[in-house]
Amino acid sequence: MQANQSAAKTQSQPARTALYDLHVELGARLVSFAGFTMPLNYPAGILTEHHHTRSQASLFDVSHMGRFRIQGTDAMLALESVCPADLDALAPDRLRYSVLTNDAGGVIDDVIIRRAGSDFELIANAANRATDEQWLDERIGEQCRISVDEHFALLALQGPTAAQVLRDLNPGVDELVFMQAAHLPLAHIDCLVTRAGYTGEDGFEISVPIAAADKLARRLLADSTVQPAGLGARDSLRLEAGLSLHGQELGPTISPVEAGLGWTIAQTRRADGARAGGFPGSERILRELKQGPARRRRGLLPEGRAPVRAGTPLVDEHGTVIGHVSSGGHSPTLERPIGLGFIETQALDSNTPVFAEIRGRRVAIALTRPPFIPHRYQHSHS
Template identity: 45%
Template sequence: MANDQAMLTTPLTALHEELGARMVPFAGYSMPVQYPAGIKQEHLHTREGAGLFDVSHMGQVWLSGEGIAEALEAMVPSDLVGLGMHRQRYGLFTNEDGGVLDDLMISRHEDGFYLVVNAACKAEDIAHLRAGLPASVTLTEMTDRALIALQGPKAEEALAKLQPEVRKMKFMDNWPMTLLDSPAIISRSGYTGEDGYEISVPAEVAETLARRLLEDEHVEPVGLGARDSLRLEAGLCLYGHDITTRTTPVEASLGWAIGKARRLGGEREGGFPGAQRVLQQMRDSAPEQKRVGLVAEGKAPVREGAVLYAEGGDEPIGEVTSGNFAASVGAPIAMGYVRADLAEKGTTVEADVRGKRRSMTVSSMPFLRPGYQR
């Protein structure tokens, strides 16, 4: 599949193939799903050392011009007017019904805002931004850059060998700096639940950077398979699965992503698409459904699409949206939506797995303690 002309490639494709990656199509790109060590070992290595991920398929966008904070804030529930310089926030694009169009990362710089959007929604997100932003704001799609994630407790040690300033960064800092004599944008963040960095560099520098990082004994390449199992353990949503246009931020247990200033009684209450419905759900504390963590009995995972029932019940009360065996937790875990009255931690529900009921317990998330550098 890596040689399929219909597939887009990243600046690291040749390196993935050299390292023995199994390449699969993902969001229109040929991407590594795993390397010879295997998904479980890659997952555990990231929790213990440092995993190197190619996320260059994601969209990188730069916004510049007058009134960016106010204009972008009108499209997301985040507080962007109050966002500090070189700081980053998790954001959501919502539609007029309050459903989630995509999730993204937003950071503020002296000369603009830097956005990272999901690969599968990249074209739609950019069109959405162009349609929603005023003429005073210029949107530049940064197609000439790669994006590399370095995740795990040894990430700081490995990256600091190339740029010592990264030691000073805290969780959700986003700093412009020089790396391998090239302009880089580095955030201390990621999507694994571990300390780490996401590193944007010019495409021509990406392979050299990856090779230099892999020279560190603690750094190993990690594919999409372990990236998915890591983010599930961290209780992090995958767009198109755990959040969609059919789920609001409140239903998705993402109310924390709505800035304090944008909430009920805030100085800039509402003002984003779907605000009436979203704020009504916050006001009433009564959405019909809620995203919850779930832990199953036994060892077999309960996969996406499994219908959920109340214990001993006959009527469906929800559905699993992500599920896998969690290598670090040592149990089958899942995320899914349940009827709001069954969302309390400790509640027992049942999943229909190939016609048989599996007992699952509603759990808090994340499923393991995050390692973020705060």
């Protein structure tokens, strides 16, 4: 079945990805997410899918993500005018995690940027596809050609055995390191393979023509170490990895510095660089880099066994609100509740005790710096 991704923008019914029939066949629990019908989990359940990703490899359908092509003689400078990355230093087929910022210094979206010759490719969050397209068109549409690529499905193979699984299909994957891409045939299908993902594990994201997506997915699932996984496990994995989620740790009022993403502001774009600023909200963001933000993201370790959920207020010993929980849940790996949240810098500097206030009851919170589970990205050739 061909995916009609553009239908997500124009119809009230969720669009279906190229793997919809396979999800149904595998017994997935399907939900509406960001305009698409997506698998939340399969019969084995979220916990099993989570543990399997940490121990072997899981296959995720991430075809709902947005994919933009930026073309033009001034594409690099145009793209740098809407994000704080140094794209001149980005080598061909290398990836860069960055953010699209607004004029207030908040984050419109976090994106993966790939240099494709003289062009650039952006992978954006599914829920922000329309917003990103409009923002890019308004800001750089006169300088560049911006196109939405809807001819490919995107599969994520994540986990410690992922490299071996793909190695059996093409040994060329061993040449890739974290945040690098290459055009490689897999099962006689021409694919764009990137060594990246959002689980904290070593893994790959595979761009495959829609017509061949089902065939490749079945080939990968035929490996005894690979199982399907859905949105539920993807979220618990990214939370353990301490990775920000747009709409929770990132948003139009949250600066990248507040969110712990100050490292996405390239040195060449900072106040002392020859190419400083030049991106939306740079005044606020550069000021926060120098002086510090009013609040900061921290990892949360609640006392007891009950998770603290997003939106829960964080208070001091006097009951004064000093922050909030942005993401919270149970860590299957640590077998305890974990979370992410924002806390006023003044409270952090004074080592103020922190509590989550849940229906009039206070739960003590220990603060930590994420990730909760160390990342296992492959940064060098094995």
